[in-house]
Amino acid sequence: MIRVRYIPQVGLPGHALRYSWAGRVLTATLYRDEVVGQEVYDLSAFQPGDEVVGVEPEALAFSPLISARCLEDGTLEVVLLHWYEGVEPPELGEEVLDG
Structure with missing residues (x-):
């Protein structure tokens, strides 16, 4: 199981950040x-x-x-940015996913 929690952050105007999973491989686009x-x-x-914690980016700025961590029961907990526009x-x- 994968548990995902999002941290809100104002995004770059005109840009979108999307996530996809293939098993336990995460792609952020x-x-x-x-x-x-x-x-x-x-x-x-x-x-x-x-x-x-504090992963160095390779392709993005x-x-x-x-962060990501694996609990004793094998559950993967992941914290990701959630971009938004506005005040x-x-x-x-x-979010809970199979993984």
């Missing part, structure tokens, strides 16, 4: 009419107790992955 760049995070080797940040809940 930045768009502006077309794909601007992608970061791929392979979290499939994470074992209980493994944790990563920032890392959309804030007020959106209400965000937790």
Whole structure:
């Protein structure tokens, strides 16, 4: 199981940040009419107790992955950026995925 929590952050005007999962491999894609760049995070080797915080980006100027950790029961907890436009940040809940 994968639990995803989002941290709201004002995004770049005219850009969108989208996430997709293939098992425990996360792809974060930045768009502006077309794909601007992608970061791929392979979290499939994470074992209980493994944790990563402050991931260095390779393709983007920032890392959309804030942190990831694997709990004792094998659940992967991930914290990602959620871009929004406007003054007020959106209400965000937790998302649970198979993984």
